Amino acid sequence: MVQVDTGTLFFAAIFTNNILLTNFLGLCPFLAISREFRSALGLGVAVVFVMTCTAGINYLVYYHVLLPLNLEHFRYIVFIVVIAAFVQLVEMTVERYFPALYYVLGIFLPLITVNCAILGASLFMIIREYTLYQSLAYGAGSGIGWMVAITAVGAIREKLQKSAKLPRGLEGPAITLIITGIMSLAFLAFSGMIQIQ
Amino acid sequence: MKKRLFSVVYMFLITLFFTSMVSAVKLLSEERIQVNEKVKLQRIVLNVLGILGEEAPSDAEVLGIFDQRVKTISAQERTVYVGYAEGGRTVLGYAFPVGGPGFWGPISGMVGVDSGATRILGIAFYRHSETPGLGARISEPWFTKQFEGVKLFPIEEDRKIFYLKPEGTGRAPNELDGVTGATGTSRAVEAFLNRELDRFLADFRTSLEKG
Amino acid sequence: MPKPIGNAQIIVNGLWNDNPVLRQVLGICSTLAVTNLLVNTLVMNAGLIFTLSMSCLTVSLLRRYTPMRIRMMAQTLIIASYVIVVDITIRAFLPDISEALGAYVGLIITNCIVMGRCEAFARNNPPWPSFLDGLAVGFGYALVLLTIAMVREPLGFGTLLGYRIMPEGFTPWTIMIMAPGAFFTLGVFAWFIKAYFPKTGEEKKEG
Numbered sequence: 001m002v003q004v005d006t007g008t009l010f011f012a013a014i015f016t017n018n019i020l021l022t023n024f025l026g027l028c029p030f031l032a033i034s035r036e037f038r039s040a041l042g043l044g045v046a047v048v049f050v051m052t053c054t055a056g057i058n059y060l061v062y063y064h065v066l067l068p069l070n071l072e073h074f075r076y077i078v079f080i081v082v083i084a085a086f087v088q089l090v091e092m093t094v095e096r097y098f099p100a101l102y103y104v105l106g107i108f109l110p111l112i113t114v115n116c117a118i119l120g121a122s123l124f125m126i127i128r129e130y131t132l133y134q135s136l137a138y139g140a141g142s143g144i145g146w147m148v149a150i151t152a153v154g155a156i157r158e159k160l161q162k163s164a165k166l167p168r169g170l171e172g173p174a175i176t177l178i179i180t181g182i183m184s185l186a187f188l189a190f191s192g193m194i195q196i197q
Numbered sequence: 198m199k200k201r202l203f204s205v206v207y208m209f210l211i212t213l214f215f216t217s218m219v220s221a222v223k224l225l226s227e228e229r230i231q232v233n234e235k236v237k238l239q240r241i242v243l244n245v246l247g248i249l250g251e252e253a254p255s256d257a258e259v260l261g262i263f264d265q266r267v268k269t270i271s272a273q274e275r276t277v278y279v280g281y282a283e284g285g286r287t288v289l290g291y292a293f294p295v296g297g298p299g300f301w302g303p304i305s306g307m308v309g310v311d312s313g314a315t316r317i318l319g320i321a322f323y324r325h326s327e328t329p330g331l332g333a334r335i336s337e338p339w340f341t342k343q344f345e346g347v348k349l350f351p352i353e354e355d356r357k358i359f360y361l362k363p364e365g366t367g368r369a370p371n372e373l374d375g376v377t378g379a380t381g382t383s384r385a386v387e388a389f390l391n392r393e394l395d396r397f398l399a400d401f402r403t404s405l406e407k408g
Numbered sequence: 409m410p411k412p413i414g415n416a417q418i419i420v421n422g423l424w425n426d427n428p429v430l431r432q433v434l435g436i437c438s439t440l441a442v443t444n445l446l447v448n449t450l451v452m453n454a455g456l457i458f459t460l461s462m463s464c465l466t467v468s469l470l471r472r473y474t475p476m477r478i479r480m481m482a483q484t485l486i487i488a489s490y491v492i493v494v495d496i497t498i499r500a501f502l503p504d505i506s507e508a509l510g511a512y513v514g515l516i517i518t519n520c521i522v523m524g525r526c527e528a529f530a531r532n533n534p535p536w537p538s539f540l541d542g543l544a545v546g547f548g549y550a551l552v553l554l555t556i557a558m559v560r561e562p563l564g565f566g567t568l569l570g571y572r573i574m575p576e577g578f579t580p581w582t583i584m585i586m587a588p589g590a591f592f593t594l595g596v597f598a599w600f601i602k603a604y605f606p607k608t609g610e611e612k613k614e615g
Contacts, residue, residue, distance in 0.1 A: 012381075017301065017328060022587045024441045028434055028520045073223050073496065074216070076514045077488040084484070116437040116518040123511035128302030128326045169603025174595050181591030188378075188586065204475045211470070211482060215489035222493050226500035233503040324507070331586075 006137045009130075013141025015190035019117050020149040021183060023124075026117030029108075040154035043108045044147025048140065050090065051118050054083050055139025058122040059132050079122045080113075087113045117146055153179055232256075237323070239263040242292045245309030245319035246280040267292075272404050275397075280309070288312040293397055297389025300381035302326030304335070308394065310349060314401045317347045317394075322386075332382030343373040352395040361387045418541050423548040435521035438512050439553050440594065444585045446569050449557040451505050455494040455513055457546035460522050463487045464530035464542030471531055483526050484517070491516045521549060556593050560584045 013019070020026050029043065058079050066072045091109045095102045112118065121142045125135045156179055160166070166175060236256045243249045243259065248266055266289075268279045280289040292309040304325040309318035320341050327333045334340060347359050348371065360367070361375035361383045375383030439456065442448040466486050467474075474482050495513045499506040506513075516522065525545055530538040561567060564584030566574035574580075583589045 012300075022328065024587065024590065025437050025515070027437045027440075073492060074219070076492055076495070076517055077216075077485065080484060080488060080517055084481075114518050114520060114523060116515050119518050120437075120511060120515055123514050124326075127511055130302075167603070169599045172602070174599035174602060177591050177595030177598060181588045181595060184591055185583070185588040188588070200475065204478050207473065207475060208478055208481065212485060215485055219489050219492045219496075222496050226496050229500040230496075230503075233500065237503060 006133050009134055010137040010141040013138050014145040014148060015187060018145040018149055018184075018187050019121065019142040020146050021180065021187045023120065025120040026115050026146050026150075029111050029115060037151060037154045037158055039108075040150045041147070043111075044143075044150055046090075046108060046112060047115065047117070047146055048143030050083070050087060050112050051121050051143035051146075052136060052139040054079075054086055054118060055121055055125055055135045056132065057082055057086065059125065059130075059135045062126055075123075075126065076119075080119055083118055083122075084113045117142065149180075149183065152183060236260060239267075241307045241321050241323055242267060242278045242280075242309075245292050245307050245321050246278070246290050247309065247318050248280060248289070272400065275400070290318050291401075295390060295393040295397075297385070297393065299325050299327055299385045300332055300379075301328065304386065304389070306390070308390075308397070310397075314349055314398060316349055317344050320344045320390075327382045328379065331379040332376065334376045334379065335382060335386060340374070340376065347371055347373075349394060349398060351398050352391060357387070357391045358394050359387070359391065415537060415540055418537055419544040421541075421544065423544050423551070434524065435519045435549065436553075436594065438515040438519050439549075440556075440590050441512055442509055443553055443557040443590055443593075444560045444564055445508070446554070446557045446561045448505060448508050449553055451498060451502060452509060452512065453546070453550035453553060455491075455498065456516055456519065456522075457543065457550060458494055459487060459490045459516050460525060460546040461539050461542035462490050463522055464525055465535055465539040466490075467526045467530040468533060468535045468538035479531070483523060487522050487526070488517050521545065552597070556590065556597065559593050560589055564589060 017023065026047075061078060061082060062072065062075055066075055066078065087109055091102075094109070121139050125138055130138055153176065157176060160175065160179075170178075233256075236259050240249070240259050243262060243266070246267075248262065254262065265285070266281050266283075268281070270277050270279060275293060278292040280292060281287065282289045290309055290311045291314070292307055295306045295308050296303060298304070302325065304322055304327070306320055306322040308320045310316065311318055322336045322341065325333065325335065327335065344359070349358060352358060357371075359371045359373055362372050364374040364377050367373055375387070439449065439452050442452050463483070463486050467483055470482070491514060494516070495506075498509065498513060525542060529541045533541070558568065561569075562573055563581045566572055566578050566580050581589070584593070
């Protein structure tokens with residue numbers, strides 16, 4: 001049982017322990033998609049939603065199904081199945097009821113399933129023994145943190161593309177990584193901000 | 198229709214196969230994992246009691262030494278490890294597990310105190326989820342070594358057993374260095390560890406009185 | 409149908425031309441976090457190589473029987489099973505390292521490379537070449553990450569595999585232990601590779 005209050009956990013997940021900038025999770029789509037601010041934002045919102053919900057669902061499954069049956073070593077399989085199923089469900093719902101949204105987000109949704117960050121959030125929540133509310137707060141915070149990171153880097157890259165002339169070797173992954181590194185450094189500064197009583 | 202049925206059956210079969218494989222591996226290694234856990238705990242106990250010193254004995258040796266020198270008792274609903282000196286007659290000290298909320302997750306530690314519960318022999322933090330490079334530094338030797346020799350007394354009003362101050366600013370012997378940049382973790386540790394130590398002292402006194 | 413290529417070429421491709429990290433910066437999520445200590449990186453990479461090669465082998469063996477529609481699910485199941493085996497094994501034989509690796513071993517499942525290789529190669533090729541491909545790509549990946557670890561650990565801790573290698577007066581670059589250090593190291597590495605060894609095999613890349 002963690003005594004950190006849920007609100008602090010939420011803010012810390014966004015800033016001081018950002019799932020991408022501190023825990024390195026969710027990098028793959030990050031490097032491919034973050035070229036454009038809009039698509040980064042869209043993907044980010046989808047990730048927040050999926051991450052929060054799956055954190056909650058996985059919590060319930062783990063503590064009420066897996067543990068009582070002594071099957072917790074299967075959690076990797078179960079969690080990813082839950083995530084995949086949930087994303088599939090979301091995709092079907094969005095396609096049917098919000099076709100405009102589907103047009104924008106369509107291709108991203110399947111990508112979310114293999115986003116390390118989503119599985120990572122669920123796994124971390126188990127290791128850190130959060131309660132249900134803490135898990136939801138952590139999932140939401142991590143999702144928002146991921147979104148903040150990806151949109152910020154996306155915006156910087158877009159700007160860089162328009163205005164700067166980079167040495168050929170730096171283009172693409174190299175400069176993205178360095179920008180991410182600087183951003184990670186900047187976020188470290190937040191660690192003085194979060195206080196607990 | 199036939200294709201669908203085949204898909205379902207296929208999925209079912211390979212799921213069965215692979216989950217069996219995983220379960221088999223788990224069963225085979227279960228015992229080993231448990232032994233590992235046991236040795237790990239025993240090693241920590243021996244370390245905080247100061248029985249091990251600088252060497253790092255093998256797993257088998259740890260089991261042997263623990264058997265000879267430590268007795269596990271249960272007192273006031275907690276497990277206490279009683280460490281004996283070489284001869285096996287005099288009590289060296291007591292080790293007991295402590296736990297409390299850290300910043301990111303629960304922190305588990307082990308404290309060793311001398312036979313009169315007057316000072317700390319050693320501590321170790323062996324499980325936590327703190328930020329690597331920041332809060333996680335509480336498991337580093339420079340941090341844990343500070344606790345050796347700290348005097349224990351029941352906590353009154355606003356006098357704590359120890360304080361964690363910004364690195365380098367501590368003046369009294371019980372003002373120890375916190376981890377720079379890990380205010381959350383440092384505060385959490387200061388809070389729960391003081392509490393746990395106080396609780397142990399209270400229990401200890403009661404046990405002593407009972408004899 | 410792409411022309412079948414020789415086994416030697418497969419290995420070279422895996423290690424260099426198609427090296428997932430250097431070319432596309434894929435799949436670094438799970439391992440980058442542990443590159444601040446060389447020994448952790450070694451164990452993590454061993455796990456990945458095992459998972460990758462065994463998954464490719466299995467997917468390839470089953471390729472004629474797996475219905476198209478469910479192949480993603482099947483692949484995920486196969487990969488996840490091997491990862492669990494790796495996790496249990498590390499926990500049984502290297503418990504301290506297992507604690508350090510934490511949840512990252514489980515994240516090998518979502519590692520883009522494993523799924524990517526199964527889809528791109530193992531699905532369409534016979535077992536032995538698939539296995540080799542998995543091994544080669546895995547080793548290529550490992551090489552890059554080990555290089556990063558060999559920069560991060562000495563600069564950040566002053567040690568390599570636990571042995572002190574930096575001179576006494578060396579002030580460790582703590583930044584290297586923490587997240588930014590990993591990003592910078594990999595970024596500079598990618599820059600170096602791209603500047604001196606620009607993409608050559610692009611036209612030759614098979615599907």
